[in-house]
Amino acid sequence: MNGPVKKIDQAEYQKRLDRITEIFAGMVSHADTVSQTRCPYRDRHDHCTAEFRCRNQRPTDDVLTCGHDGAFDYRSAWDTNPDAYRRAKTKVAKIKTAAARRRAESGRTEDD
Numbered sequence: 001m002n003g004p005v006k007k008i009d010q011a012e013y014q015k016r017l018d019r020i021t022e023i024f025a026g027m028v029s030h031a032d033t034v035s036q037t038r039c040p041y042r043d044r045h046d047h048c049t050a051e052f053r054c055r056n057q058r059p060t061d062d063v064l065t066c067g068h069d070g071a072f073d074y075r076s077a078w079d080t081n082p083d084a085y086r087r088a089k090t091k092v093a094k095i096k097t098a099a100a101r102r103r104a105e106s107g108r109t110e111d112d
């Protein structure tokens with residue numbers, strides 16, 4: 001069902017290629033700027049997705065939240081000690097379990 005292939009206008013092709021390059025260059029430049037103050041492990045809900053311990057992590061109900069305020073280099077808070085990370089995850093799991101227990105005792109569900 002394909003019709004004959006249209007001949008590509010080289011000038012038009014180059015114009016579109018230049019436009020795409022311009023768009024991507026802008027995206028890369030923006031990402032470069034943002035990455036200087038926003039940690040790549042911080043998701044859009046400000047949750048920390050890192051698989052390691054970081055001093056900026058704040059345990060909340062069921063996740064680790066990022067406490068970095070963008071005022072300094074976030075990488076200095078990273079900790080490569082896997083035991084410290086496991087302790088933080090265990091702490092979050094305990095908080096989550098305790099919160100679930102409290103909800104169950106009060107008759108609420110997680111969606112309430």
Ligand code: SF4
Nearest residue numbers: 039042048054057066
């Ligand atoms: S807590 Fe640390 S590792 Fe996690 S998102 Fe924030 S700065 Fe990044």
